[in-house]
Amino acid sequence: MKPTFTPFDAADYLKDEETIAAYLNAAIESGDTELLLVALKDVANARSMTQLAKDSGLARASLYKALTPGAKPQFETVMKVAGALGLKLEFHPVTQH
Structure with missing residues (x-):
């Protein structure tokens, strides 16, 4: 009997804010x-x-288009998506080694 596989979908595992972040x-x-x-x-x-x-x-439709590989979404779009998802962007200094 051939094994069957179900397609992997990361969305199935993104259930809480900590995992999403x-x-x-x-x-x-x-x-x-x-x-x-x-x-x-x-x-x-x-x-x-x-x-x-x-x-x-x-x-x-604009969201699908903006979040497709190869798309070049405007920064404003990324900020709106992040905000709507309850996320914020932060910047931290890069530690030089």
Whole structure:
């Protein structure tokens, strides 16, 4: 009998704020903007893209487009998404080694 696999969906594991914050921090620490967009989209899907659209004041279709790898969303869009998800961006000095 062949094994069956279900597709992995990170959104299934993003159930609480601490996990979401850790997931997004790992994505941003990678320095890969494509990965950050994927991570933001995973969080948006975990929370409901429709609700995020309402909370952010952005159209649902615009959110999908902005959070797609290769997209170049405006900083304002990223801030609206973060705010609607109950998140904030912070800057910390980089420790030089």
